[in-house]
Amino acid sequence: MQMNPSFYLVRYSLRHIWNSATGILSPDLFEVDSEGHIRTMEVLDREQINAYTLEIVACDSASLNPLCAELNVTVTVLDENDNKPEWHYPHARDKEVNITSDLPPGRIVARILAMDLDAGENGRVVYSLIDPHRRTVFQVRFNLFIDHIYE
Structure with a gap:
């Protein structure tokens, strides 16, 4: 029995x-393209x-009774x-x-406290102080507190 090539076409x-x-x-x-x-x-x-x-459907090209299969793709x-x-x-109003x-x-x-909406490493916030006079008067600890330390 010869197979009709149109059965191999999938929509x-x-x-x-x-x-x-x-x-x-x-x-x-x-x-989803052809x-x-x-x-x-x-x-x-x-x-x-x-x-x-995405619920995707694939159907063969049979003219009388096409057969279809469904697949969920995440x-x-x-x-x-x-x-x-x-x-x-x-x-911003109270600094x-x-x-x-x-x-x-x-x-x-x-x-x-600052928050970043990104996930994982992209959402990790790192704090630092910019001291233009190069004096160490404050430090930022990892636990988000600004400490007052005089030298």
């Missing part, structure tokens, strides 16, 4: 797209949605360093910390 379609944040999306975010390549149609941002599940959006840290303390002149060395002066 691909994208039935649904789910995301981890809101549920079903419009099919305009991804497409060769089965999945492409993004828009720029994806991990901080908004970090994963998508697309995970990797992080890139696209966000700068945002200060939570001190606030001043007042201390008394007789505060002993080693006392905590303030706790600073």
Whole structure:
């Protein structure tokens, strides 16, 4: 029995797209071409949605009774360093910390806090002091406290 070559042709379609944040999306975010390549149609941002599940259907080309198979493909959006840290303390409107002149060395002066929306190493915030006069009066410890230390 000779096989019809048209049975070897496979048509691909994208039935649904789910995301981890809101549920079903419009099919305009991804497409599947005639060769089965999945492409993004828009720029994806991990901080908004970090994963998508695409329900893809492959059908043979039989004219009377085509057979189809479904497959769920998970697309995970990797992080890139696209966000700068945002200060939570001190606030942009309130950048001043007042201390008394007789505060002993080693006392905590303030706790600073900045957050970065990126994940992993891209979201790790490193603190440092910029001292234009090269005097060591304060230091930043890893636990986010600014310490008052006189030399």
